[in-house]
Amino acid sequence: MSKYSQLLNNPPQLSIKGNAKEVIFTTISVMCDNIRYLRFKKNSEGEFKIDGMGRSVSNWQMKHPNHVIEWKADEENWNEVIKMINTGTSQIESVVSR
Numbered sequence: 001m002s003k004y005s006q007l008l009n010n011p012p013q014l015s016i017k018g019n020a021k022e023v024i025f026t027t028i029s030v031m032c033d034n035i036r037y038l039r040f041k042k043n044s045e046g047e048f049k050i051d052g053m054g055r056s057v058s059n060w061q062m063k064h065p066n067h068v069i070e071w072k073a074d075e076e077n078w079n080e081v082i083k084m085i086n087t088g089t090s091q092i093e094s095v096v097s098r
Helices: 001-010 066-074 078-085
Strands: 022-029 035-042 047-049 088-096
Touching: 001 022, 001 088, 022 078, 047 066, 066 078, 078 088
Parallel strands: none
Antiparallel strands: 022 035, 022 088, 035 047
């Protein structure tokens, strides 16, 4: 069974630091279990911006526009952010925050 399938069937419990400045999700792609990273980082205005860390965010093929996901991150509604990310072609394996 692929790592992607394992995560799809049994998603991990994820914890994100309160008032985080930066959150990085490790994701596993349906395509050959490739590992990719999605970063949410606060800009100078204190708002989160999503970044594919060298890849276009559209590669994740999430069913939500980036700005909607960023707004949920601004609200620190990380459970919704996680659900939205997982609607695409990757599943979240882990997260780090600071």
